[in-house]
Amino acid sequence: MSASQLSPEEIRAAAEAHRELGPDYHDAVVQSFLAKVEKEIDTRVEARLTDRRSAARREPDPATLAKRRQLLNHMALGSAVGTIPLGFLIFALPGQPGGERAVVLVWILIASVYAACAVRLRPPRRDRE
Numbered sequence: 001m002s003a004s005q006l007s008p009e010e011i012r013a014a015a016e017a018h019r020e021l022g023p024d025y026h027d028a029v030v031q032s033f034l035a036k037v038e039k040e041i042d043t044r045v046e047a048r049l050t051d052r053r054s055a056a057r058r059e060p061d062p063a064t065l066a067k068r069r070q071l072l073n074h075m076a077l078g079s080a081v082g083t084i085p086l087g088f089l090i091f092a093l094p095g096q097p098g099g100e101r102a103v104v105l106v107w108i109l110i111a112s113v114y115a116a117c118a119v120r121l122r123p124p125r126r127d128r129e
Contacts, residue, residue, distance in 0.1 A: 011126050014029060014032070016090065017029050018030065074115065083106060083110065087103040087107075
C-alpha cells in the first residue's frame with residue numbers, strides 16, 4: 001500500500017488555517033480537509049480491493065494441480081473398484097425390482113461429479129498465456 005497522502009504537516013496547516021481565518025472560513029477549511037481525507041480513504045479502499053481481486057484470480061501452482069489430478073484419478077479408480085462388484089451383486093440378486101435403475105443412477109452421479117472435477121482441474125491452455 002502507498003504512503004499516506006495526508007502528512008502531519010498538512011493536518012497542522014489545516015488546523016492553523018482553521019484557527020487563523022476566523023469563523024467565516026471555518027466551513028470551507030473543514031470541507032477542504034474532509035475532501036482530502038475522503039480521497040485518501042478512497043485510495044486505500046481501491047488498493048485493498050485491487051489486492052483482493054488479484055489474489056482471487058491466482059491460479060494454483062502446477063504441483064498443487066498435479067496432486068489434485070492424481071487424487072481425482074485415485075478417487076475414480078476407488079469408486080469403480082467399489083461400485084462394479086456392488087452392481088454385479090444387485091444384478092445377481094433375484095427379486096430386486098428397480099435395482100438396475102439404482103446402479104445406473106449411481107454411475108451417472110459418479111460420472112457427473114468426476115466430470116465436474118476434471119473440468120475444474122484441467123491444465124491451463126497454452127494460448128491464454
